[in-house]
Amino acid sequence: xxxxxxxxxxxxxxxxxxxxLLAAGLTLMAALCSFVLGSLLGAVGAALKLSSxxxxxxxxxxxxxxxxxxxxxxxxxxxxxxxSLALTRLMHLAGFxxxxxxxxxxxxxxxxxLVSGAYQTEAYRSACLRLERGQIEAGKACGMSTPxxxxxxxxxxxxxxxxPALGNIWQSVLKETALLSIIGLVELLRQxxxxxxxxxxxxxxxxxxxxxxxxxxxxxxxxxxxxxxRLARCWER
Amino acid sequence: xxxxxxxxxxIRTVGLTKRYGALDVLRGVDLEARExxxxxxxxxxxxxxSTFLRCLNLLEVPSGGTLNVLGEDVRFRVKGGGQQIAxxxxxxxxxxxxxMVFQNFCLWSHRTVLQNIMEGPVHVQGRNRHEVRAEAExxxxxxxxxxxxxxxxxxxxxxxxxxxxxxxxIVMRPRVLLFDEPTSAxxxxxxxxxxxxxxDLAAEGRTMxxxxxxxxxxxxxxxxxxxxxxxxxxxxxxxxDLFRGGMDERFDRFVSHFSRQG
Numbered sequence: 001x002x003x004x005x006x007x008x009x010x011x012x013x014x015x016x017x018x019x020x021l022l023a024a025g026l027t028l029m030a031a032l033c034s035f036v037l038g039s040l041l042g043a044v045g046a047a048l049k050l051s052s053x054x055x056x057x058x059x060x061x062x063x064x065x066x067x068x069x070x071x072x073x074x075x076x077x078x079x080x081x082x083x084s085l086a087l088t089r090l091m092h093l094a095g096f097x098x099x100x101x102x103x104x105x106x107x108x109x110x111x112x113x114l115v116s117g118a119y120q121t122e123a124y125r126s127a128c129l130r131l132e133r134g135q136i137e138a139g140k141a142c143g144m145s146t147p148x149x150x151x152x153x154x155x156x157x158x159x160x161x162x163x164p165a166l167g168n169i170w171q172s173v174l175k176e177t178a179l180l181s182i183i184g185l186v187e188l189l190r191q192x193x194x195x196x197x198x199x200x201x202x203x204x205x206x207x208x209x210x211x212x213x214x215x216x217x218x219x220x221x222x223x224x225x226x227x228x229x230r231l232a233r234c235w236e237r
Numbered sequence: 238x239x240x241x242x243x244x245x246x247x248i249r250t251v252g253l254t255k256r257y258g259a260l261d262v263l264r265g266v267d268l269e270a271r272e273x274x275x276x277x278x279x280x281x282x283x284x285x286x287s288t289f290l291r292c293l294n295l296l297e298v299p300s301g302g303t304l305n306v307l308g309e310d311v312r313f314r315v316k317g318g319g320q321q322i323a324x325x326x327x328x329x330x331x332x333x334x335x336x337m338v339f340q341n342f343c344l345w346s347h348r349t350v351l352q353n354i355m356e357g358p359v360h361v362q363g364r365n366r367h368e369v370r371a372e373a374e375x376x377x378x379x380x381x382x383x384x385x386x387x388x389x390x391x392x393x394x395x396x397x398x399x400x401x402x403x404x405x406x407i408v409m410r411p412r413v414l415l416f417d418e419p420t421s422a423x424x425x426x427x428x429x430x431x432x433x434x435x436x437d438l439a440a441e442g443r444t445m446x447x448x449x450x451x452x453x454x455x456x457x458x459x460x461x462x463x464x465x466x467x468x469x470x471x472x473x474x475x476x477x478d479l480f481r482g483g484m485d486e487r488f489d490r491f492v493s494h495f496s497r498q499g
Contacts, residue, residue: 132343134339134341134342134343135343135345135346137296137339137343138337138339138343138344138345139345140296140332141294141296141332141335141337141339142332142333142336142337142356142357142361142405142406142409143329143330143331143332143333143334143357143361143362143409144329144357144360144361145325145326145329146325148360148361152356152360153345156347157345157346157347160347231347233389234346234347234348234389234390234391
């Protein structure tokens, strides 16, 4: 440790600081994209599970059961290798030999988005069940059409009830992006591995990576808490 | 909106029924509410009075009979042995001209009082936000809540919430106002302030249908009293005639039961 360590994680010509920060940025970006994709899937999933049609409910349950029940790393592998295999076959048919792999960022976002979507489905579903009937009836009674009712009453109230659970899901999505290192995405974990290999200082670089994960997690958690507090004002007595 | 002829009913039901499974809640209710009438709907719990009121703005879908609102027959279609709303746009259009005040106020908890009141005019009727704001503030002043405009519903007393809910209803410029037991969820000392606002509205010549247990209000403010029993109109008439007694034995017993309690 000491002076040498500071040089290694610093921003000088010998330092890995810039690369680590860029990798942390990529981690954050992957987490954000996965979470947003998961929100959309979660909204659809909750709608399916709350639907009055039995077959739609079955589809929703199938989705959440599979993606909550299978290890994330398996989902990532399946999508990466399965997707690449399919692409390679397709390219062979078109007359291009060799191995083709799908872009790991997109594959990773889709895989983690699908898993987080399954968890978000449950968050939205249970939040929806907490809506009071009167809140919706008041909207109907003044003539709101279904889209207006969804957008002006149901969505904001559901979001407020779901927010604590969404905060937790966000934290785990942020950490799960580390799985994308195994399919070649140079995000924070992968970059630290590279740096530790090159400098033979694993403890230093994994320590710094851990610190960066913590900083990202805690900063965003603060944001979630602030929004939660603001929204709670309307509900507390 | 075409003007209604003075004699034409704002709301007319003929043989309105409502069934939940094997339970007949409404067994054919005939009622006509004309412009400017203030109708109190009385009845024991289970008489179907709230269900009837909720049928008028289609929060409950009637199982049979005809419902005419503002001169339009509400269209239904039959599905799976029951009735459904056939034309959602017709219903939404009619609903925007029917104000509803709920027993539990049902202000939107995520919006301030002022936002609650502006919601319908801006997002349902598509009116200009600035004009609506001025009108909303006027309405709040009328119900004595202007200084609470930026509070959230949970920060208000029940009486204040109900007055805000009334302001929310009138700012839509409705042709008729429905009140579903508006004072039943209130602490006794808060009932008066809400009844006072309703009395002012009645004096303005608004058309109102009120499901209530407030006998004094029904007697002194309404122009007609309708007494429901077991899902049908048992008797109706002017409050003077009915409350004098002797017109209907069941009604007299119902009233005496309430005055003994009160």
